[in-house]
Amino acid sequence: GVAEYLTPILKESKFRESGMVTPDEFVVAGDHLVHHCPTWHWASGDESKRKSYLPPDKQFLITKNVPCYRRCRHMEYSRDQEQVIESDGDPEGGWVDTHHFATDDAQDALSITQQVTDISLNSQATLDVSNLKSALENTEEASGDKLDSEGGEIVQTRSYDLHITYDNYYRTPRLWLFGYDESRKPLSVEQMYEDFSQDHAKKTVTMETHPHIPGPPMASVHPCKHADVMRKILETVAMGGGELGVHQYLIIFLKFVQAVIPTIEYDYTQNFSM
Amino acid sequence: MDTEIRQKSGAQLLQYAPFSSCVDPRFWYKLSQLKLEKYKLSEESVNIDGFFSNVSTLGMGLRVSVDESSFERNSGIGHNLLPMRGTLMNKNTLDGFRDLDKKALLQEVGKELWKQIQNGQALENPTILNSFLLLTFADLKKYRFYFWFAFPALLHPSTPVYASSIHDIAEEMNPKQVASLGDAYSNIPAESPSKQFFIVTLLNDNCDIASLATFNEKVEEWRRNSATKFYLGFADPSQLEANPGWSLRNFIALIHHLWYPDLGDEVKVLCLRMEYGKGGSNVAKSICVTVQLSSLLAETPDFPGTIGWEKNLKGNMGPRMADLSSSLDPIRLAESAV
Structure with missing residues (x-):
């Protein structure tokens, strides 16, 4: 938007105090993500929409065909378990951490920190292979010029394409999502809402124009709370005597946006110590 | 005939x-x-x-x-x-x-x-x-x-293709060899034609991946040294245990037309499947298909x-x-x- 256009580019690092990143830091963190989670890659997007403060071949990050095996609304969910992490004078828009028992703000930030530490433990998608229908019936094929080339079906799942762009207004990364159903048909917004945690579906996730790709609006996790959450995580880690480098920003970012899209199994598999 | x-x-x-x-x-x-x-x-x-x-x-x-x-x-x-x-x-x-x-x-x-x-x-x-x-x-x-x-x-x-065996890569190679294959494969850039179809030779615990164009020398190497194992490989997008992906179809057409009977009655094809996990990528989900070339009609259609x-x-x-x-x-x- 215009506001983003008019906002001056952040040059000096304010990562520690503010949880914000500069475009250069975004690139460093993106390189780190791509290196450690190779299902992610850089994209250049549409030439007419290129941002001059980012390298032409590193405008935003993409991962495609991320499976989403379950609907979020089917997940076990208890209101008692959730807390608003960050609610200073803004009870509506606070970041909600949906699966923790913590009682106060500091505790909540701590629990996210623990989730971040646990990244490598719960990242492997476990799947029930037995409910995959044994595919491809035993039909004689190979010969003849019949058009039908094979029999049977493979049980398919929903999938998402995820993008991370740099938001120059909020000076944080911003997550975009686009989903497909089991038969690879694009999902409607209402269908996609089934995969967003109910507390975020209508307020944190908004439909907006992608900054690098022309076309219809795309679902995006609104970045207004990202810097605050990042700052809290940094503070908590610092209190514990640890230190997070700015290169780890996107790995942590991906871990905490998981609260919004808990059943989309994207890659944030990196192990790091704090 | x-x-x-x-x-x-x-x-x-x-x-x-x-x-x-x-x-x-x-x-x-x-x-x-x-x-x-x-x-x-x-x-x-x-x-x-x-x-x-x-x-x-x-x-x-x-x-x-x-x-x-x-x-x-x-x-x-x-x-x-x-x-x-x-x-x-x-x-x-x-x-x-x-x-x-x-x-x-x-x-x-x-x-x-x-x-x-x-x-x-x-x-x-x-x-x-x-x-x-x-x-x-x-x-x-x-x-x-x-x-x-x-x-x-x-x-x-034009006749159906049979496999005398379809098995996991673990039955074909030891873990070191599988790891070596994974390393060799991840070193090939995504744009390289050898990322999609290639030759694999295995000597001791070392896997080597080469372009299909080197077929003659690779076969000679294999024949010279009886300890070498020889495979043809392709990037297999399938996840099914017994069904390789569609790409193998044209690959078998090529193999059969250009290299049968030179290769012998059977050829082992590695269906290479990548997986990302802790500590990077691996190819442990790959399967190996032993294709019976001799059972196929040797005709060459226009x-x-x-x-x-x-x-x-x-x-x-x-x-x-x-x-x-x-x-x-x-x-x-x-x-x-x-």
């Missing part, structure tokens, strides 16, 4: 998991734009890029995707995505789309592929074994896009038949339609923005 099919006991009929198409709506957006500004009334074929992946993700099928970047060559894709060359044929009218002789079109594509196998060009650039056709009609007034993908596969050999039109959602041979009126129509967009 001995045309009897000799088949070992316990052999399995080899069946392939087909590719399936996945179209990002931004592909249609870009096509509309190009149609209005550049192609106009031209119905000439356009080269586009799709991409697929041999990273094992259950439930994804053997997906070939196109998006807005498909119209730009070398637009740079991720390490885990493999490019697939496609031909877009956009028709100006629904009649043109419907009346096109689809069978004949596919035969034309097959003929060209067969020629490149026969003259050996396919060895230099084996990625042509994986390709797609995309037939479209864009109804720009209604924001409706009719489309039909084909993934051409040669019907050669050109074999070609199949590959994709089934639609109902499982029939037919086109699909994407209705983007709700997301592309400016009037409806304006309404929803209020």
Whole structure:
């Protein structure tokens, strides 16, 4: 938007105090993500929409065909378990951490920190292979010029394409999502809402124009709370005597946006110590 | 000529998991734009890029995707995505789309592929074994896009192909060898033709991956040293235990036509499947198929038949339609923005 256009580019690092990143830091963190989670890659997007403060071949990050095996609304969910992490004078828009028992703000930030530490433990998608229908019936094929080339079906799942762009207004990364159903048909917004945690579906996730790709609006996790959450995580880690480098920003970012899209199994598999 | 099919006991009929198409709506957006500004009334074929992946993700099928970047060559894709060359044929009218002789079109594509196998060009650039056709009609007034993908596969050999064994890579190699294969594979850039079809030689615990063009020297090496194991390999997008992906079909056509009987009665084909986990990628989900070449008819047709039109959602041979009126129509967009 215009506001983003008019906002001056952040040059000096304010990562520690503010949880914000500069475009250069975004690139460093993106390189780190791509290196450690190779299902992610850089994209250049549409030439007419290129941002001059980012390298032409590193405008935003993409991962495609991320499976989403379950609907979020089917997940076990208890209101008692959730807390608003960050609610200073803004009870509506606070970041909600949906699966923790913590009682106060500091505790909540701590629990996210623990989730971040646990990244490598719960990242492997476990799947029930037995409910995959044994595919491809035993039909004689190979010969003849019949058009039908094979029999049977493979049980398919929903999938998402995820993008991370740099938001120059909020000076944080911003997550975009686009989903497909089991038969690879694009999902409607209402269908996609089934995969967003109910507390975020209508307020944190908004439909907006992608900054690098022309076309219809795309679902995006609104970045207004990202810097605050990042700052809290940094503070908590610092209190514990640890230190997070700015290169780890996107790995942590991906871990905490998981609260919004808990059943989309994207890659944030990196192990790091704090 | 001995045309009897000799088949070992316990052999399995080899069946392939087909590719399936996945179209990002931004592909249609870009096509509309190009149609209005550049192609106009031209119905000439356009080269586009799709991409697929041999990273094992259950439930994804053997997906070939196109998006807005498909119209730009070398637009740079991720390490885990493999490019697939496609031909877009956009028709100006629904009649043109419907009346096109689809069978004949596919035969034309097959003929060209067969020629490149026969003259050996396919060895230099084996990625042509994986390709797609995309037939479209864009109804720009209604924001409706009719489309039909084909993934051409040669019907050669004309008799069914049997495998004397289909097994996990763990039964074929020890963990060190599997790790070495994984390392060798991840060192090949995604754009390299050897990422999709290649030769694997194994000596002690060292795997080496080479281009198909080096076939003669690699076979000689293998023959010289009895400790060497020799495999042909391909990037396998399938996740099924006993069904390799569609790409193997054209690969077997090539293997059989160029290298049988030189290779012997059987050849081991590594269906390479990547997986990402802790500590990077591995190829432990790969399978090995022992293909019985001797059971196949040795005939060389002028050109074999070609199949590959994709089934639609109902499982029939037919086109699909994407209705983007709700997301592309400016009037409806304006309404929803209020």
